[in-house]
Amino acid sequence: MDQKIRVLVAKPGLDGHDRGAKIVARALRDAGMEVVYTGLHQTAEMIVETAIQEDVNVIGLSLLSGAHMTLFIDVTKLLKEKGLDDVLVIGGGIIPEEDVSKLKKAGVSGVFGPGTHCDDIVEFIRKNVKK
Amino acid sequence: MNEFAAKVLEGDPRSIAKLITQAENTSPLAASQMKKIHPYTGKAYVIGITGVMGSGKSTLIYEMTKEYRRQGLKVGIIAIDPTSPFSGGALLGDRIRMTELATDNGVFIRSMGTRGMLGGLASAVYDVVEILDASGKDIILVETVGVGQAEVDIIKIADTTLVVLIPGLGDSIQTIKAGIMEIADIYIVNKADRSGVEQAVAELESLIDITCIDKDRKTPVLTTIAKQKKGIIELVKEIENHKNYLKKTKMFELKRRKRYEAELVEIIRKRLMNFIFDESTFKGKVESLIDKISKKEVDPYSAAEEILGKILK
Numbered sequence: 001m002d003q004k005i006r007v008l009v010a011k012p013g014l015d016g017h018d019r020g021a022k023i024v025a026r027a028l029r030d031a032g033m034e035v036v037y038t039g040l041h042q043t044a045e046m047i048v049e050t051a052i053q054e055d056v057n058v059i060g061l062s063l064l065s066g067a068h069m070t071l072f073i074d075v076t077k078l079l080k081e082k083g084l085d086d087v088l089v090i091g092g093g094i095i096p097e098e099d100v101s102k103l104k105k106a107g108v109s110g111v112f113g114p115g116t117h118c119d120d121i122v123e124f125i126r127k128n129v130k131k
Numbered sequence: 132m133n134e135f136a137a138k139v140l141e142g143d144p145r146s147i148a149k150l151i152t153q154a155e156n157t158s159p160l161a162a163s164q165m166k167k168i169h170p171y172t173g174k175a176y177v178i179g180i181t182g183v184m185g186s187g188k189s190t191l192i193y194e195m196t197k198e199y200r201r202q203g204l205k206v207g208i209i210a211i212d213p214t215s216p217f218s219g220g221a222l223l224g225d226r227i228r229m230t231e232l233a234t235d236n237g238v239f240i241r242s243m244g245t246r247g248m249l250g251g252l253a254s255a256v257y258d259v260v261e262i263l264d265a266s267g268k269d270i271i272l273v274e275t276v277g278v279g280q281a282e283v284d285i286i287k288i289a290d291t292t293l294v295v296l297i298p299g300l301g302d303s304i305q306t307i308k309a310g311i312m313e314i315a316d317i318y319i320v321n322k323a324d325r326s327g328v329e330q331a332v333a334e335l336e337s338l339i340d341i342t343c344i345d346k347d348r349k350t351p352v353l354t355t356i357a358k359q360k361k362g363i364i365e366l367v368k369e370i371e372n373h374k375n376y377l378k379k380t381k382m383f384e385l386k387r388r389k390r391y392e393a394e395l396v397e398i399i400r401k402r403l404m405n406f407i408f409d410e411s412t413f414k415g416k417v418e419s420l421i422d423k424i425s426k427k428e429v430d431p432y433s434a435a436e437e438i439l440g441k442i443l444k
Contacts, residue, residue: 003156004219004244029220036242039227046233050226053233053240055148 005033005129007058008051010042012075015065020092024060027118028125044074048082056087057129060121061108063093068103076107086130092116135160136167142266144239151241154258157401165258168265173387175207175264177271178370179289181251181311184277186295187321189228190357191366192272196232198367199270205237207263207271211253214244221245225274239263251275251282254401257394260288278311286314287393290386291373293366295319296335298327312338315350316373319366323354348376407438416441 009025011018018040025035036054038046051059059079061072072091079087090110091103100111110124138146153161178195180188189210196206210225221244232238241263243253252275253259263271275285286292294315320331335352351369355362377383407413420434429437 004246006152025222029215029222030218032219034214034221034223034242034244036223036226038230038233039224042230043234046230049144049233050240052144053148054242055145055152 003131005058005125006036006054006056007033007060007125008036008038008047008054008056009060009062010038010047010050011040011062012042012044012047012071013063013065013067014041015063015067016040017064018062020064021060021062024062024092024118024121027122028060031122033125044071044078047075048078048084051079051084051087052082057131058088058090058125061089061091063091066094068093068095069099072103072108073106080107088125088129090121090124092121136164139164139168139262139266140171144236147239147262147266148241150262151255151259154262155243155246155253155255157255157405161258165261168261172261172264175260175268175271176374177260177273177288177290177390179273179275179285179292180295181275181278181282181285181292181314182295182319182321183297183300186277186297187357188274188277188295189225191293191295191319191321191355191363192225192274193229193232194357194360194363195272195367196229196238198363200235200237204269205267206239207266207268208232208238208240208274209256209259209263209271210240210242210274211245211251211256211276212242213276214246216247219246239266239268245276248284249282250284251278252284252288254397256288257390257397283311283314284393288390290377290383291316291370293317293319293370295321296331297322298325298331300331317366317369318350318352319362320352320354321357323362324356324359328354347380348373403442406442413438413441 007028009021011021025037028035036056038050061075063071068091076089089108091108092112095111095113103111109128112121135146135150139150150164180192182188192208199206212221212223212225214221223242223244225242226240229240232240241259245253248254260271273285273289275282292314294311298320318335320328332352332354339350353362353366353369355366408417417438423429424431424434
């Protein structure tokens with residue numbers, strides 16, 4: 001059997017800066033994962049429906065606008081509502097230190113700020129993905 | 132019936148998605164469930180969309196889907212992108228052009244990597260068509276990878292094959308080349324707001340006219356501007372015309388039979404390759420033969436005969 005880690009990389013909200021998300025998507029592909037990239041301006045509903053249809057193991061959210069406490073948590077809440085408890089959620093962007101523990105409590109298992117090495121994200125996913 | 136297959140028949144998105152994953156991973160569970168859903172398949176009409184990179188296939192699919200939804204039909208979309216032969220990973224980006232469809236519960240979109248298949252399709256695509264068909268989709272749109280000239284496998288699976296081109300691709304020599312220029316049931320010149328449309332259409336039509344094969348149906352050439360929703364209704368009508376033509380001439384049954392033939396061959400191929408290269412007993416044998424070939428102790432033909440001899444006896 002040939003199992004591949006499938007990852008959804010999405011940018012919720014209105015922020016249009018997708019360079020970071022694209023770099024991460026590329027790095028995950030180069031690590032042998034299948035990356036579904038949906039682009040900008042995603043609602044929580046779009047992200048969760050896409051995660052269901054694409055049967056992803058991981059959702060990577062990217063946000064640089066500062067609205068992560070609302071938009072990331074909207075996604076984790078909706079995932080819980082829909083019973084998708086086997087999906088690993090990670091987030092990246094400009095996220096202040098004091099928000100990290102709150103996000104983790106809300107179900108964003110890994111938070112990666114500026115300066116993160118792509119390899120660290122790959123390793124985190126491999127270690128924590130539920131198969 | 133097992134609950135998994137039953138839920139697919141009910142159209143439950145999570146069960147559809149999970150079964151597709153199992154099929155992509157060629158799991159034994161997938162095989163058992165595929166056996167159960169097969170009797171419920173064959174109702175959906177399958178449309179293949181192929182064409183060069185950047186010709187606007189995803190945008191066309193988005194607009195076609197909106198038209199089919201307006202008609203009250205349920206749509207399944209299979210969007211295939213290439214798997215990297217080096218890392219085994221894939222960047223599946225076709226959804227970028229279709230984000231509005233994500234929350235429509237009459238639409239199911241699945242992105243697939245080719246996972247080593249050549250020909251523009253993914254190995255599990257036959258399974259995915261069957262799963263979406265069984266789940267009650269009326270129309271299944273299959274988008275191939277952006278093709279060059281030889282990726283023609285889409286005709287094995289599609290009832291109607293659309294070949295999407297754009298103006299200014301090259302002179303008439305290009306269009307006579309073998310491969311994707313031979314498989315169209317309908318040609319589309321997309322991005323028809325660009326210059327060179329008339330020339331592109333004229334070249335295609337002269338190409339169609341110079342064929343020596345007797346045909347009672349002339350391949351139509353349509354122009355579209357998908358981004359501006361132009362030509363979409365006409366395209367959907369032309370697909371319906373082709374469907375009626377297939378039904379009238381009994382070619383429909385023939386096409387379906389070819390699809391099952393291709394599916395059968397693919398299942399056998401996959402199982403055989405897994406048997407030879409994955410099973411612990413044979414893999415060792417294969418490796419040692421490769422070593423021997425490298426050292427010129429044996430030639431590749433004799434090595435292949437040795438492996439096949441063990442299987443066929």
